[in-house]
Amino acid sequence: MRYTFLILLFTATQLSFAQPLVKYAGSMSEMGKNDFKPSIQLDTIRNNQHLFALGPFGKMQGEITVLNGMPMVAQVQADGSARVSQTWKAEAPFLVYANVAAWVSYEVKANISNMNDLQNAVEQLAKQKGYDVNSPFPFRITTAITELTTHVVTPRSADMPGYQHGQNQANYTYQNTSGELLGFYSEKHQGIYTPKDSYIHVHFISNDHTQMGHVDKIAISDGTLKIQLPAKSMATGSIRIKTKDTDFSKGRLGNVQEVSMDDVVKFHGHLCDGLAVGFLGLKEALLQLYPDGIVDRTNTRIVSNPSPCLTDVAVYLTGGRYQYNTFYVNKISSLFIVQRLDNNQTLQIKLREGVKPKEIDSLGNLAVDNKLSSCELEHLRELENGFTDKLLSMSAKDIFEVTPLSNFTWKSSLSKTYVKTDVSNKKSPPCVIEN
Numbered sequence: 439m440r441y442t443f444l445i446l447l448f449t450a451t452q453l454s455f456a457q458p459l460v461k462y463a464g465s466m467s468e469m470g471k472n473d474f475k476p477s478i479q480l481d482t483i484r485n486n487q488h489l490f491a492l493g494p495f496g497k498m499q500g501e502i503t504v505l506n507g508m509p510m511v512a513q514v515q516a517d518g519s520a521r522v523s524q525t526w527k528a529e530a531p532f533l534v535y536a537n538v539a540a541w542v543s544y545e546v547k548a549n550i551s552n553m554n555d556l557q558n559a560v561e562q563l564a565k566q567k568g569y570d571v572n573s574p575f576p577f578r579i580t581t582a583i584t585e586l587t588t589h590v591v592t593p594r595s596a597d598m599p600g601y602q603h604g605q606n607q608a609n610y611t612y613q614n615t616s617g618e619l620l621g622f623y624s625e626k627h628q629g630i631y632t633p634k635d636s637y638i639h640v641h642f643i644s645n646d647h648t649q650m651g652h653v654d655k656i657a658i659s660d661g662t663l664k665i666q667l668p669a670k671s672m673a674t675g676s677i678r679i680k681t682k683d684t685d686f687s688k689g690r691l692g693n694v695q696e697v698s699m700d701d702v703v704k705f706h707g708h709l710c711d712g713l714a715v716g717f718l719g720l721k722e723a724l725l726q727l728y729p730d731g732i733v734d735r736t737n738t739r740i741v742s743n744p745s746p747c748l749t750d751v752a753v754y755l756t757g758g759r760y761q762y763n764t765f766y767v768n769k770i771s772s773l774f775i776v777q778r779l780d781n782n783q784t785l786q787i788k789l790r791e792g793v794k795p796k797e798i799d800s801l802g803n804l805a806v807d808n809k810l811s812s813c814e815l816e817h818l819r820e821l822e823n824g825f826t827d828k829l830l831s832m833s834a835k836d837i838f839e840v841t842p843l844s845n846f847t848w849k850s851s852l853s854k855t856y857v858k859t860d861v862s863n864k865k866s867p868p869c870v871i872e873n
């Protein structure tokens with residue numbers, strides 16, 4: 439009984455983000471009481487990959503925004519304009535931040551006349567896409583903005599540069615501008631890192647990164663918002679399978695380990711849709727070959743489709759190796775053919791028709807031929823992230839068709855002419871969006 443309970447608990451916690459996704463230091467409502475004493479130095483978190491952060495700079499000397507690992511500090515100048523500089527040498531009385539390696543984009547039609555409308559648009563989308571809005575999350579929005587008011591805070595004491603008598607901040611208004619909004623959504627941190635009357639804290643960054651500030655007012659008339667939410671695929675550490683190997687170089691069978699999709703991501707080099715397809719599909723078949731849930735990697739062999747993602751999943755999960763004739767690559771009509779050696783049970787794994795968006799394959803073929811621009815590659819990456827997210831919210835039975843093969847002949851091919859498709863664009867420059 440107790441065992442069953444544990445299993446249920448384990449299933450229920452699948453696909454949770456490495457907690458917590460959003461971190462913070464200090465507090466908006468406490469900082470004044472502590473004379474804006476710094477609670478964090480920005481350079482102590484700079485090594486975290488794909489960092490996104492918001493907060494005031496120094497002793498209310500400006501605004502900090504970190505966008506995908508790029509730090510920006512905005513400060514009011516003597517002439518009243520705000521200047522943005524890139525530096526990690528910044529401290530903050532409070533800061534909210536998250537590391538998000540992958541985002542998924544959604545297009546939302548909206549008519550927005552204030553911050554509350556913006557909050558509702560984000561909340562509605564997140565709920566509709568199955569996010570738990572009780573857990574804080576960051577979001578990014580790119581759109582044409584009809585009207586915008588931002589501020590950059592100014593120091594509270596006359597001896598600090600940028601002090602403006604009788605003012606706490608400088609306001610900036612924009613008409614018909616475009617750029618990116620970086621925000622954090624939380625229903626539980628009002629007065630900590632969101633204002634007392636709001637669930638969102640948002641900064642604006644112009645496309646050329648020369649303008650940045652805290653958003654106070656916004657209007658978007660009949661616009662299309664591209665809203666990005668953290669990819670569910672970041673929860674790949676919670677997708678696991680058990681394996682069994684020998685316990686030392688001359689040891690006996692019995693070393694049971696748990697292998698997660700994250701482990702395979704490290705081996706492969708990146709997370710991609712192919713890796714998710716391979717891991718989830720092969721896991722489904724291996725659990726049929728090994729009903730006790732433990733894959734014997736000394737008793738399994740596999741044929742993989744030539745895709746670099748699929749071959750990496752194949753060797754990692756089955757222990758199949760070319761030199762022992764337990765692994766080979768062939769242009770088979772399925773993803774894999776996997777065989778249990780002690781009973782010859784053989785399964786073929788296919789992706790069901792219509793699961794994968796056709797555009798991913800057509801653009802993918804163009805990419806391999808170096809026919810996509812940097813920004814088109816970026817679009818393809820977003821499509822693949824969206825597909826990976828979709829896979830992670832579906833049941834394996836709906837994604838894959840696993841069928842027994844009764845007369846399969848193992849015939850290792852020695853072809854070494856396959857193209858490693860995931861390095862074709864390794865020298866492509868970054869996608870830069872012009873104003």
Ligand SMILES: [Zn+2]
Nearest residue numbers: 492493640652
């Ligand atoms: Zn702010």
Ligand SMILES: [Zn+2]
Nearest residue numbers: 710712747860
């Ligand atoms: Zn890959």
